[in-house]
Amino acid sequence: MERLVRTGLLYDFYGGLLTEKQQRVMELYFLENWSLAEIADAEGVSRQAVHDLLQRSEKIIEDFEAKLGLLERYSRQQTLLTAIKDRLQTILNQTAESNPIKPELLQIKEQILQLIESEN
Amino acid sequence: MERLVRTGLLYDFYGGLLTEKQQRVMELYFLENWSLAEIADAEGVSRQAVHDLLQRSEKIIEDFEAKLGLLERYSRQQTLLTAIKDRLQTILNQTAESNPIKPELLQIKEQILQLIESEN
Numbered sequence: 001m002e003r004l005v006r007t008g009l010l011y012d013f014y015g016g017l018l019t020e021k022q023q024r025v026m027e028l029y030f031l032e033n034w035s036l037a038e039i040a041d042a043e044g045v046s047r048q049a050v051h052d053l054l055q056r057s058e059k060i061i062e063d064f065e066a067k068l069g070l071l072e073r074y075s076r077q078q079t080l081l082t083a084i085k086d087r088l089q090t091i092l093n094q095t096a097e098s099n100p101i102k103p104e105l106l107q108i109k110e111q112i113l114q115l116i117e118s119e120n
Numbered sequence: 121m122e123r124l125v126r127t128g129l130l131y132d133f134y135g136g137l138l139t140e141k142q143q144r145v146m147e148l149y150f151l152e153n154w155s156l157a158e159i160a161d162a163e164g165v166s167r168q169a170v171h172d173l174l175q176r177s178e179k180i181i182e183d184f185e186a187k188l189g190l191l192e193r194y195s196r197q198q199t200l201l202t203a204i205k206d207r208l209q210t211i212l213n214q215t216a217e218s219n220p221i222k223p224e225l226l227q228i229k230e231q232i233l234q235l236i237e238s239e240n
Contacts, residue, residue, distance in 0.1 A: 013188065013190070014188065016187040016188045016189075017184075017187055017188065064137075067136040068133065068134065068136045068137065070133070070190065076238075077235065077238075080231060080238075081235070083231065084228055084232065084235075087224065087228055088228060090224075091221055091224050091225070094221075095221065101211055101214075101221070104207065104211050105211070107207065108204055108208060108211075111203065111207075112204065114200065115197060115200055115201070115204075118197075
């Protein structure tokens with residue numbers, strides 16, 4: 001998994017355990033894509049201080065992941081949900097429009113998509 | 121949600137953040153259903169000490185839940201997965217044995233049951 005994606009997901013799980021300042025800087029960097037220089041400017045600190053704060057914050061959430069493994073659990077779930085969605089799509093492709101089951105299956109697919117997206 | 125069930129689920133998410141001793145006592149009490157007296161005996165401490173340790177451990181994992189809300193997220197998912205499973209069951213009940221879709225739908229149901237159970 002790409003570092004940016006991984007850190008974003010880890011932040012989604014564990015961000016609430018960081019200080020307000022750590023959360024703010026993580027969000028600016030990882031969600032808003034600000035540069036280190038831009039964040040340093042906004043926070044009134046050096047570029048190096050922002051770099052250090054980001055590294056420390058990443059280490060904190062990686063340590064929580066090592067203990068709780070929520071991202072790993074989430075990834076397994078996503079894999080299973082995606083397999084279910086694909087299997088359902090295959091069935092849908094084989095089901096005639098006139099089949100009364102079709103709208104029911106489409107609703108199930110919608111609910112599964114909702115699950116896949118909402119967890120993120 | 122009943123306290124025992126709630127604490128068991130919270131422990132499942134956040135237990136990794138407790139000390140080894142806290143984990144051991146929580147498991148004896150909440151998973152193995154030992155009494156305070158039995159745990160006190162096994163740990164060589166007073167019944168009151170076990171009681172205090174359990175209260176402290178519960179407070180720690182409740183504090184993590186207040187910050188991260190993983191049980192709340194999990195509960196929402198379980199509700200949605202159960203709704204999907206029920207909808208699928210209704211479709212299965214209306215599908216003739218001879219319908220080639222039926223075994224496919226049964227497999228999807230199995231996968232959803234797997235998800236409902238594995239997250240716990």
